[in-house]
Amino acid sequence: MVPADMKIIVTGATGYIGVRLTDLARQLGHEVICMTRHAHASDKAWIKFDLLDPAPLELPADTDAVIHLAITPHSRAADPDFEFEATRFLVEATQRAGARMVFVSSQTARQDAPTSYGRLKWQIEQLVGKSGGLSVRPGQVYGGAEKGLFGVLVHLVRTLPVVPAFLPAPKVRPVHVDDLAAVLLGCASVNYPSGTVLCVGSEEPVSMTRFLTTIATVRVRRLRPPIPVPVMAIRILSRMVGPSLRSRLGLVRLMSLIELPDMETTDDLRRTGITLRPLSSGMTVSGNDRRRRLAAEGRALLSYVLKADPAPGLIRRYVRCVETTRSPRPMDLPGIFLRYPAALALLDSPAIRKLDCAGEFAWRLDAAVLLAEATVAGSRRFLEINRPVGRTRSLFRLGHAVHMEAWWRLLALAGRPVVDQIIRKTWQS
Amino acid sequence: MAADFDIIVIGSGPAGVSVSFPLVEAGLKVLMVDGGREPDSPSPSSPFLVGRSEDRSQWKWMIGEDFHALRDDSGSPKMRVPGHAFVFDGFGDANRIGASDYVAIGSLARGGLSNAWGCGVATLSQDEMREFPFPRTELEPSYAAVARRIGISGAENDDMADYFGLDAWADPPIRADALNARLLERYSEIPNAASALGFRLGRSRTAVLQTDRGARKACDLSGNCLWGCDRRSLYTATEDLSALKKHTNFVYRPGFVVEKLIDKNGWHQVLGSGPDGNTTYGAPRLALAAGTLASTRLSLQLIGHRLPVPMQACPSAAFMVWIPVMLGRRREPAFGLGQLSFAMDLAGGAGAFGSLFNPTGIPIAEFSRHMPFRKRFGIDILATLMSSCLAGNVFLPGRLSTATVTLGGSGQLHVQGAYATEVASLMLEAEKLLRRAFRRLGAVMLPGSFTIGRPGGDIHYAATLPMRAAPTIGETDSLGELYGVSGIHVVDGASLTDLTEKSHTLTIMANADRIGRRIVAARSQPAG
Numbered sequence: 026m027v028p029a030d031m032k033i034i035v036t037g038a039t040g041y042i043g044v045r046l047t048d049l050a051r052q053l054g055h056e057v058i059c060m061t062r063h064a065h066a067s068d069k070a071w072i073k074f075d076l077l078d079p080a081p082l083e084l085p086a087d088t089d090a091v092i093h094l095a096i097t098p099h100s101r102a103a104d105p106d107f108e109f110e111a112t113r114f115l116v117e118a119t120q121r122a123g124a125r126m127v128f129v130s131s132q133t134a135r136q137d138a139p140t141s142y143g144r145l146k147w148q149i150e151q152l153v154g155k156s157g158g159l160s161v162r163p164g165q166v167y168g169g170a171e172k173g174l175f176g177v178l179v180h181l182v183r184t185l186p187v188v189p190a191f192l193p194a195p196k197v198r199p200v201h202v203d204d205l206a207a208v209l210l211g212c213a214s215v216n217y218p219s220g221t222v223l224c225v226g227s228e229e230p231v232s233m234t235r236f237l238t239t240i241a242t243v244r245v246r247r248l249r250p251p252i253p254v255p256v257m258a259i260r261i262l263s264r265m266v267g268p269s270l271r272s273r274l275g276l277v278r279l280m281s282l283i284e285l286p287d288m289e290t291t292d293d294l295r296r297t298g299i300t301l302r303p304l305s306s307g308m309t310v311s312g313n314d315r316r317r318r319l320a321a322e323g324r325a326l327l328s329y330v331l332k333a334d335p336a337p338g339l340i341r342r343y344v345r346c347v348e349t350t351r352s353p354r355p356m357d358l359p360g361i362f363l364r365y366p367a368a369l370a371l372l373d374s375p376a377i378r379k380l381d382c383a384g385e386f387a388w389r390l391d392a393a394v395l396l397a398e399a400t401v402a403g404s405r406r407f408l409e410i411n412r413p414v415g416r417t418r419s420l421f422r423l424g425h426a427v428h429m430e431a432w433w434r435l436l437a438l439a440g441r442p443v444v445d446q447i448i449r450k451t452w453q454s
Numbered sequence: 455m456a457a458d459f460d461i462i463v464i465g466s467g468p469a470g471v472s473v474s475f476p477l478v479e480a481g482l483k484v485l486m487v488d489g490g491r492e493p494d495s496p497s498p499s500s501p502f503l504v505g506r507s508e509d510r511s512q513w514k515w516m517i518g519e520d521f522h523a524l525r526d527d528s529g530s531p532k533m534r535v536p537g538h539a540f541v542f543d544g545f546g547d548a549n550r551i552g553a554s555d556y557v558a559i560g561s562l563a564r565g566g567l568s569n570a571w572g573c574g575v576a577t578l579s580q581d582e583m584r585e586f587p588f589p590r591t592e593l594e595p596s597y598a599a600v601a602r603r604i605g606i607s608g609a610e611n612d613d614m615a616d617y618f619g620l621d622a623w624a625d626p627p628i629r630a631d632a633l634n635a636r637l638l639e640r641y642s643e644i645p646n647a648a649s650a651l652g653f654r655l656g657r658s659r660t661a662v663l664q665t666d667r668g669a670r671k672a673c674d675l676s677g678n679c680l681w682g683c684d685r686r687s688l689y690t691a692t693e694d695l696s697a698l699k700k701h702t703n704f705v706y707r708p709g710f711v712v713e714k715l716i717d718k719n720g721w722h723q724v725l726g727s728g729p730d731g732n733t734t735y736g737a738p739r740l741a742l743a744a745g746t747l748a749s750t751r752l753s754l755q756l757i758g759h760r761l762p763v764p765m766q767a768c769p770s771a772a773f774m775v776w777i778p779v780m781l782g783r784r785r786e787p788a789f790g791l792g793q794l795s796f797a798m799d800l801a802g803g804a805g806a807f808g809s810l811f812n813p814t815g816i817p818i819a820e821f822s823r824h825m826p827f828r829k830r831f832g833i834d835i836l837a838t839l840m841s842s843c844l845a846g847n848v849f850l851p852g853r854l855s856t857a858t859v860t861l862g863g864s865g866q867l868h869v870q871g872a873y874a875t876e877v878a879s880l881m882l883e884a885e886k887l888l889r890r891a892f893r894r895l896g897a898v899m900l901p902g903s904f905t906i907g908r909p910g911g912d913i914h915y916a917a918t919l920p921m922r923a924a925p926t927i928g929e930t931d932s933l934g935e936l937y938g939v940s941g942i943h944v945v946d947g948a949s950l951t952d953l954t955e956k957s958h959t960l961t962i963m964a965n966a967d968r969i970g971r972r973i974v975a976a977r978s979q980p981a982g
């Protein structure tokens with residue numbers, strides 16, 4: 026893992042990724058020096074760095090790593106040579122200080138990329154590689170503050186009544202900004218073979234449409250129906266307008282997004298040792314839907330035992346109980362049980378409850394029983410307070426319960442292969 | 455050295471307060487030290503059924519704000535009650551007591567384990583005391599004094615009167631619920647029921663008030679027995695502690711955990727940590743009433759005895775009885791401790807004793823853990839069935855335990871133990887006998903409900919330092935005085951000579967009272 030107390034220099038430290046990276050590094054006890062165009066009041070140590078003003082520079086001799094995040098802002102578009110020169114000075118200074126260089130490149134980096142941006146990133150990767158450094162190509166970075174390209178997309182989804190569904194659909198490889206920060210910090214402390222390029226993004230590509238609708242449903246919480254937009258139409262429009270209008274309309278960026286070359290990430294992710302969070306989890310404002318999933322789990326278990334919708338306070342109590350007495354992790358019950366809690370009768374058999382791998386499930390179910398019982402609604406269900414009673418009623422209730430038990434036993438028997446697979450997938454992974 | 459105190463009593467539980475009364479009343483200067491823990495969790499403020507149907511914060515006393523009930527895995531409903539946390543917390547660590555395959559429990563609380571006891575009381579018969587180094591008659595006045603002091607109910611001219619042997623000092627029983635009343639009625643209709651059924655049945659005798667006694671009020675069937683009775687109907691040693699504190703020659707130092715005893719030529723020092731840091735108290739006499747486990751550790755440490763010492767505890771089991779004609783009843787306010795008790799004779803002369811309880815106050819969640827059903831339908835069944843069910847327990851004699859306690863190298867006490875091999879067959883016999891007897895009484899023992907408890911789960915630890923007529927190392931004389939050290943009296947369960955299947959608390963208290971009286975008597979008549 027990451028050793029504590031490194032001295033790390035970060036360029037672009039005030040940008041979308043930079044802020045999360047420096048926060049995380051400081052939380053882990055590292056010393057962070059920011060390299061930006063302007064000093065910030067909070068920075069004790071600061072080194073001036075401007076991609077448009079290449080100049081030789083010196084880094085502290087005890088620097089452990091330099092993480093190079095800075096990019097030329099679109100508003101200051103200029104000759105890519107400036108950025109290359111400035112980066113060359115940085116790489117040389119890093120080498121002199123004996124520090125590791127981690128360069129944050131782009132998924133568009135290619136020797137024959139259609140944009141000068143993609144070509145420039147490729148050239149810098151070569152330069153960094155030769156110096157013994159490492160490059161990281163992030164996929165579609167998302168989550169956290171609404172900044173960078175992610176910020177632009179969230180803003181679009183929030184303002185437009187629909188989201189474009191490009192046809193054919195371009196694919197992206199989302200990576201949460203905090204996961205990327207963790208990867209970069211890891212890179213800063215580990216020796217990779219020189220010239221290594223790590224591709225970091227989801228293992229399975231996600232269609233641009235799904236990425237945008239996830240922003241709509243999880244982040245913006247609005248209904249944004251996808252409207253098909255043929256890529257061909259944008260291509261034609263792009264040909265029709267002149268280069269300056271093309272850039273102003275954002276068509277250049279859009280085309281580079283559409284024509285993004287896919288990248289293989291599985292092996293590289295394994296090398297970093299970091300598991301990326303699922304898109305639906307990372308897209309929430311907290312960047313983590315753990316608690317929401319725990320609440321969904323609690324609602325399911327509690328309605329299963331109560332045979333009624335649990336009160337919000339009871340669900341919150343379940344969440345707090347599990348968080349404080351067990352692990353804060355939800356059990357990842359398959360969605361069907363969250364939607365139809367009655368179906369939990371498939372999993373909740375005395376035999377399954379005794380399985381080692383189901384120990385946590387059995388514990389949480391027992392907890393849900395006691396939590397549900399210790400409520401006013403629970404006194405009705407568990408003590409038959411304020412409920413009609415009588416011998417006939419009771420006989421009927423007993424008969425009904427035994428009947429239901431038998432029915433679900435049969436169902437569980439018939440669905441045995443499915444249940445076994447759920448158990449394997451949910452608890453034995 | 456001038457003595458500030460004539461005697462130091464270690465522990466404020468039933469044994470500690472009982473040894474203190476004769477001493478204090480005779481004018482001796484008595485210092486009592488204890489762990490001093492006090493309740494820190496709310497008890498229900500309204501009757502159980504009212505609280506359950508109305509109290510929106512009922513989870514605070516049923517589960518606890520720190521989810522105490524869900525943290526405990528001891529398997530006992532009593533241990534899960536948040537209001538009882540203070541009784542058991544921290545005991546093992548503070549007294550350096552550990553266990554394997556054994557439930558080893560003690561208390562640092564003011565009043566000790568009596569804060570969470572089942573209030574069962576009984577006296578030993580002359581025959582049951584045959585191994586004790588003193589006659590039953592010597593214990594009689596102490597039984598009477600303690601019984602009158604703590605308040606006992608359950609006196610009834612029934613088949614259990616002789617077995618309990620204390621009706622002379624007891625009030626009538628607390629009103630039985632419909633289920634228990636029905637069983638007893640059926641029993642009384644059977645001619646010679648005791649021999650016909652193979653078990654004697656009668657009302658339980660408990661240390662619970664049936665009539666008001668000053669600030670303590672009679673049981674009103676509020677049903678909070680398990681959760682904390684705010685009427686103080688249930689006896690706890692704290693009641694006696696308040697009475698003792700009225701005497702000027704009685705000094706109480708709570709929050710003092712004894713670490714070690716030192717014997718210096720008959721002058722005894724008690725080392726421990728209290729509110730003022732490490733402190734030492736000294737006196738010519740000590741009364742050890744810290745509870746069997748803690749008293750045993752301190753004693754073995756003092757005499758440097760490191761061999762395994764046998765410890766008795768009652769093998770126990772629990773079961774459920776269903777009374778079909780009562781199906782469909784509404785839950786009613788009921789006394790939550792023992793209402794009916796039974797005794798029976800098993801193979802090899804082993805006695806078995808047990809009680810029946812109304813289960814209304816016990817969460818269904820406790821029973822649903824053991825139901826071989828899906829939770830959802832198990833709850834359906836329990837919710838409907840429990841209003842016509844009783845919970846029961848059975849105890850066997852303590853000599854059927856093979857547990858030992860061993861003092862370790864660094865002064866810790868390790869408990870290890872199991873049941874004797876014959877317990878399995880005796881329990882089977884008891885189960886069969888009960889099943890048959892209950893059937894005759896129109897009730898059904900629920901199949902699969904008879905569950906044997908974990909060793910030590912009864913918490914009737916006793917007889918580690920047994921009183922003997924001719925004691926040897928690791929034993930005590932008829933005054934509970936530790937062999938080889940004069941002036942240190944073990945007055946709690948540790949010095950009982952034998953543990954029967956009966957509730958043993960009253961005997962411990964009577965024995966402590968007896969030792970207290972004998973100490974006083976010895977002072978007024980200095981030996982030759």
